[in-house]
Amino acid sequence: MENFIFNSPTRFIFGADEHKRTGKYLAQCGAKKVLVLYGGGSVLRSGRLQEIVDSLDAAGVDFLLLGGVQPNPGSSFVYQTIEAARPEQVDFLLAVGGGSVIDTAKAVAAGLLYDGDFLDFYRGKPVEKALPVGVVLTIPAAGSEGSPNTVITDEENKIKKGTKSDCLRPRFAILNPELTFTLPKYQSACGICDIMAHILERYFSKTPDNAVTDRMCEAVLLAVKDVAMRVIIDSEDYQAQAALMWAGMLAHNNICGVGREQDWASHALAHQLSALFDSAHGAALAVVFPAWMRYCVDEDVELFARLAERVWQVPASDDKRQMALAGIDRYQEFLKGLGLPSRLEHLDVPEEAIPQLVAQLKAACGDTVGNFKKLSMADAEAIYRGCR
């Protein structure tokens, strides 16, 4: 366990009907002119956006509405939004959606207080100030509702890049599981994979002696595993959706990752699939993460074996390596059972694209990626080739 600072000041408002009080929560934060961002039409069609907007009206909070945020959100939309919002003297952003909308809101929130190119923040410049962001979550997956992180695709260079800053943690996040009832099964499955991946990126660590966070990571994985199939079978299972929604926050506000080095190679590898082939983030992770595990298993067989036993119920045995591999198999079978892909070809990514993926990865991350095992670009290529 290493030294750390942990500060998660977001106010989480969890439960049925809470989105109808969004205006009240904005008013409590002193919001005067809110830019409301959302994605596609589902939140419009369902009438949820209208309920939120009505609550802003009722609370006397002025606002602008802007839809059209896309999955794997891009820089051009952020530029346009900053340009549109600047003359309006917006003082608060409200993201109604999942990770793409929230990450876009965070980019706009930082960009509006900066004279230069907002992408500077995604190229290493620290974010020191940003307008406050509020969230009404509709997709349990990215964890951006409780995290300091944001990921945007630099569309000119086709590179998906992230940044983080505590000033990007949302002021409040409204989590109403009912808002997830209309999610397609495949999108829910992608979210489940992403939530688990956020835990696994933290779990695979060379830091010794993590008694508390090891157990916390395993707890969230077990809870997600317990409810995942319920969500796929019945998207209106309130309690299962509630568990998943709260697990998605816990997986990424870093309460499960404090004091330990984290990996994040699988996310970097998956990001290139999204940047070049527009793969859904969770689907890309479902393809990449098991391949990364098989490639890295000998870095710490004990840790893989422990995960296999505690989370995937692989029986304990003296052959730790066999336990480890059995755990990876069960994890991949679990993902397949949710309807997720396991091979590059399932993402319509041809094997011939691998050199280009590696070149993109190098452009985004440099000569090595990850911490649990510092992957060279040759390692990365081998992992892409192992995605089967």
Added chain:
Amino acid sequence: MENFIFNSPTRFIFGADEHKRTGKYLAQCGAKKVLVLYGGGSVLRSGRLQEIVDSLDAAGVDFLLLGGVQPNPGSSFVYQTIEAARPEQVDFLLAVGGGSVIDTAKAVAAGLLYDGDFLDFYRGKPVEKALPVGVVLTIPAAGSEGSPNTVITDEENKIKKGTKSDCLRPRFAILNPELTFTLPKYQSACGICDIMAHILERYFSKTPDNAVTDRMCEAVLLAVKDVAMRVIIDSEDYQAQAALMWAGMLAHNNICGVGREQDWASHALAHQLSALFDSAHGAALAVVFPAWMRYCVDEDVELFARLAERVWQVPASDDKRQMALAGIDRYQEFLKGLGLPSRLEHLDVPEEAIPQLVAQLKAACGDTVGNFKKLSMADAEAIYRGCR
């Protein structure tokens, strides 16, 4: 899983040497005149208090020093402190110690902004404002460093009473495991029992469908169980103390208890032992909690059996009741193994005192106590009699 609001804005600064930067963190909060509260002489003798005070000097933060907070902290000390601090225009409190010091600081923080009797807050009046509190933690136990709670003994009426308010959550808490190295074994054991009790009070719930918080509770219990004996054997085992210190915060900032009804009967029963016989809080819980469990086991045998299997490694069997009872036995053996008492007589509480304990309990809580099983005073008496 019920609706909830969760907001834990405390900034946790965790690691070796961090107490030497206390002045910097106070200055970042804008503190001008700080009342520094501490307990006995250990923090003086070890030189830690001087290191903290030096950091305030170095940061140009003015302060008053006030020692002498006692375990099971009482109202008279709070009255005196409020009276002493009021003319000094204190704008920030710094608690250097464990739960007793932090709880006293919270009482003073609320009392200084109130013209009436501060005990009003412990008799039901909501705390709506308080001066900010910072913490340098020296005892992992009470979890007050991350919680909205405070418990004070009304010395006139010999009743230990609590209150809570989000405005009492500390602004920051400095957690340096090295500061726990000088704790006597018995005090560490009491802390371990208290941390586990904070989880168990949340775990025993009639709320259905708590997939995430069930697993989180089990995770913290497992982590504490994993490191407890290491702390007792070697109080300078940094990693074990670090795990315990962080677990103590997680056990009581309510991240493990959101969305579920909680019990808290065992705490109420234990408080009367402390109020009348000045029993150490953790020791009183070690005596009361197993007795409470045996009395309440039939309220939900499945839940007790699950705890027994997942945390105490009781083998699964068809006889859930036997599993449940075996788990309670293992929990009590674990506490005894740490050197903690198991019977009222170990606390020097004679059986003849039970009617008086029940009368005090009734004065503090009314006709019933707890939620998992709503205990009548006859139930409470039976539990006290079962403390063996």
